[in-house]
Amino acid sequence: MTRKQRRWSKVLVFLLGLAPLFWLGWRAYNGRLTANPLEFVTHYTGDWTLRLIIISLTITPLRKSLNLPDLIHYRRMVGLFAFFYGCLHFVTYVWFVNFFDLPTMLEDVAKRRYITVGFAGFVLLIPLAVTSTAGWIRRLGGKRWQRLHRLVYVTAVCGVVHYFWLVKSDIRLPVFYGLLVTIVLGWRLVFRRRTTARPSTPLSVRKSAEPVVQ
């Protein structure tokens, strides 16, 4: 892929990442946020957070098993979009669900396990978003950066559990997402066993480079 192609494809991925937000805006403009818009927006942003986390975790398995090294260039953006929708989800919880009622929210985080686990998953994304720049990769060093960014595995599991505990009885969707997370994390487990025997390729940290992590 040429530099130019990469730039344009990144613009495309960026617009794709914004598409769910535009779709939400379009529905709002047309008054199609259901009879309970507060709940709809909360669930919508939550859904997209989880989906994007899973997509970001799918990039490495696809890249390696299909031999598409270029996919790595989009991983950071997908991860940051997951964080972006996670922030929107958090804001809807603070605003649309609780209307800034702090005591209720503190009680929720302490007492309601689905909120506790969802909140934990969100907080874990913050250091990852902060250290997503090339500068931070250099400062931390590839190995440590990699280890830190494996926290996203925990967030993915938190997201699925959060969803699973939230639904009243129809668990089909949370189970489906759980299956996807199992596959992408399971792939890493299997792949790691097969590769640890080989010597690892040294990681050169250039300005634009992102470390090759599984």
Place this chain on the structure above:
Amino acid sequence: MLIKKPADLLYSEVTPKSLYFNRRQLLAGVPAAFLAGSELLSPTRRALANTKLNAAKSPFSTTEKVTPEDAVTHYNNYYEFGTGKEEPAELTKRYKIPAQWIVSVEGDVAKPRKYSVDDLMKLAPLEERIYRHRCVERWSIVVPWIGFSLSNLLKQVEPTSDAKFVAFETLYDSKQMLSPREAGIPLPYVEGLRLDEAMHPLALLCFGMYGETLPMQDGAPVRMVLPWKYGFKSIKSIVKIKLVKSQPPATWNEYAANEYGFYSNVNPNRDHPRWSQKKENRLGEFGLRNTLMFNGYNEVASLYNGMDLLRYY
């Protein structure tokens, strides 16, 4: 020869609104008339076609702002027709309701009887009751229901001294509805009340809303409305009412007893294990209101004298 004056216009003889509005189309095409004709044969199907109902005003009505009909009919919990809020309105469009809907009233009663919906509706004068309706999921609506107190029916079948509870059952058709596995709850849907709760004048046997017969997604042709309890207690599309000696099973209570009690009175002091019940979002409002004990229907408080409502939630 005495010519007998015909009885009052039967509910089943009222032209359904959909047919009335489509009457030109009926003339326009024979096939359309044929299809509509088959609809004319079934009183129950007709009962579902948004027929206008005349109802007297009721002193039980709240003066609060009524939630728009469109919101109420497109935001339903009716798991037999999908677990999403907008699914029931969609999936019930394809649903074929039984040609003759029968409600069997049985059990510990002196006069058990199978009622058609027409018969049931004639038991007492219809009233319009504008009730607050609070869902266990923290949202609420205000709905103008049409019906009469369930006590009218119960008195007619004469409960015996053994009867202590009333068990309700919703129609279940596995061919046209979600399986219990898909819905995640046991089906058919069942609910229950203590007899004194069921006899309370607020307990409404409901046939309509917003001036018309109930749409399917809101529990046609006949449902219960219990405004002081969480919404899931107000069972929809009833086919059986049985008076029994001991506490009958209730679907959500069977599913998760710690989350959904048998009584399930609206109670801001008893949190759902997964969320607080202190506040609620009235659909259409941007903000929260305080949830009131018994949803503001304090006239039912005497039913629970001496009961610890945190224990019997």
